[in-house]
Amino acid sequence: MVFCSKIDAFFVNFMMIAILLLGLASFWPLFFFNKIDLFPFLLLTCTFLIPAGVILWSAFSIKYVYSQDFLLVQGGPYKSRILYEDITEITSSNNIFSGYRILSSRDAIEIYSKQAFWGSVMISPMCKREFINELKKRCPNMKIREKC
DSSP, X not given: OEEEBOOOHHHHXXXXXXXXXXXXXXXXXXXXXXXXXXXXXXXXXHHHHHHHHHHHHHHHSOEEEEOXXXXXXXXXXXXXXXXXXXXXXXXXXXXXXXXXXXXXXSSXXXXXXXXXXXXXXXXXXXXXXXXXXXXXXXXXXXXXXXXX
């Protein structure tokens, strides 16, 4: 079973600002030259396109996959496998700037696990209620803190 990540306007605006700042930083040297050669222009373009592509790929290809033994959280090149037996509790969260997170919305769920990188991972499934119900089936001993 696969769940896609919810994408909210705040996150889209945040990504647009990040890409704009990356573009300004990448193309800043062009403002100091009267004549622009092809090689420097291509080099600066690559210094923009490659990081921008990785950022956009990571941000807008997020999915959460239920496997037989673990939950796979994937966003671009980043993957996390969370064993169902290691999940201790879940809680709702709207703090997307701290901790380990693979999400694209402020309407998030924090999954606490014994083996997680910082003790938990924050995700933002599109169908939150269905996602939690499926997780309950696979992790009957986990605690649900607050209203998710």
